Amino acid sequence: MTGSFEERVAATVAAVRPADAAAMAAARQRQARLTKPPGSLGALEDLSVRLAGIAGVCPPPLPEPAALAIFAGDHGVHAAGVTPWPQEVTGQMVANFLAGGAVVNAFARQVGAAVTVVDVGVAGPLPAAPDLRDLRVRPGTGNLLTGPAMSRDEAVQALAAGITVAGELCDGGARILLCGDMGIANTTPSAALVAAFTGTAPGAVTGRGTGVDDATYARKVEVVAAALARHRPDPADPVGVLAAVGGLEHAALAGYLLAAAARRVPVVVDGVIAAAAALAAAALAPAAVDAMVAGHLSVEPGAGVALAHLGLAPVLDLGLRLGEGTGAVLALPVVAAAVRALREVATFDSAGVTEK
C-alpha cells in the first residue's frame, strides 16, 4: 500500500470511467437475438446490458465468485436516543458474523458468497479473530448533533479502508462485490446523508430503522433536521458531508463502491446505509453509478429516495429492513441469471428457431 490516504482516494476517483457504450449496444443486440420474445426478460435484459457495460465486453463474465464485505462502525448520535438498541450490539453482531450466526451468513451460504467483516469504527474492544479485518479509524463517530461526526482526515481514512478491502477482494478473485453494514443507530446518519445529497426534507428520508416507536421516530426526524441546520453540509463537498453527518461505515462503503467501479467490477448495493454511501460515491465520481446494482428496495424511505436520485432500479422488493448486506446477497442469483441469459441462451440463428 503506497501513498497517503488522500492520494489513494484521489487515484481511485480518477480511475472511474463510465460504462462501455459499445459493449452495451452489443448486449442489447444480442438480447434481441436470443430464443425468446424480445423484451420478455423485462428488467433482467436491462441488467444484463448494464453488466456488459461495466465489464466492457459482451457477454460479460459470470459474477462468480462473489464477496460480501460488512463494514461495522458505531455512532455518537446514539446518545441522542435515536434507536432502542444498546451500542454494544454492534460489536456483538460482529462476533455473530464471524461465528456465521447472523441472517446474512445464512443467506451468503445459500448463494455461495464469501463474507468479510471489517471494523472501521466499532466503539468497544473486539476479540481478535483471524477473519476480522481491523481497519478501525476511531472507536465510533462523534455526535453529529453537537459537532462533526468525524474530521475530514478520518473520513478520507475510512474511504481508503473501503478501497483497500475492495482491492483485496478483487485481487483474491472476486468477480462481483456486495455491500453490507453493521452499526447501531446508523439509519440516522443515513437519513442525514440522503437529505444532504438529494436536498430532500428530513421527514421524507427518515425511517423507523430497527422499528422505533412514534416518540423515537419524531426525535429522529428532529435530530436529522438539527444536524442539517447545524452543519449545512454542501453536496459539492462529499468528504465534508461524510465528515459532518456520516458514519465511518458509510465512508468506507463509499470507498468500496468507488474502488469496484475503478476496477470495473459490479457492486451490489444493499439498503439505506449502502444507498446513502452510494450518493457520496456518486458525488465524488458520477460514473461510479454505472458499476452499481441496487440489490433491493429497503422499507427505510431514504433508500428509495437515494436510488431514485441515482437512477437505479432495485432488483428485489421484499419489504426487508435489516441491512448487513442481506438484500444485496439475495439479489445475487438474479444478477447471475441475467448474465447467464446473455452468455448461455441460444440465438434464433444458432438454434434454428423460426422468428415471427
Ligand SMILES: Cc1cc2ncn([C@H]3O[C@H](COP(=O)(O)O)[C@@H](O)[C@H]3O)c2cc1C
Ligand atoms: C440484532 C440486530 C441485528 C442487526 N443487523 C443489522 N441491523 C441494522 O440495524 C441497525 C440500524 O438501525 P437503527 O438505526 O434503528 O439502530 C444497523 O446496525 C443495521 O445494520 C441490526 C440491528 C440489530 C438490533
Ligand SMILES: O=C(O)c1cccnc1
Ligand atoms: O435499509 C437497511 O438496510 C436497514 C433498515 C433498517 C435497519 N437497518 C438497515
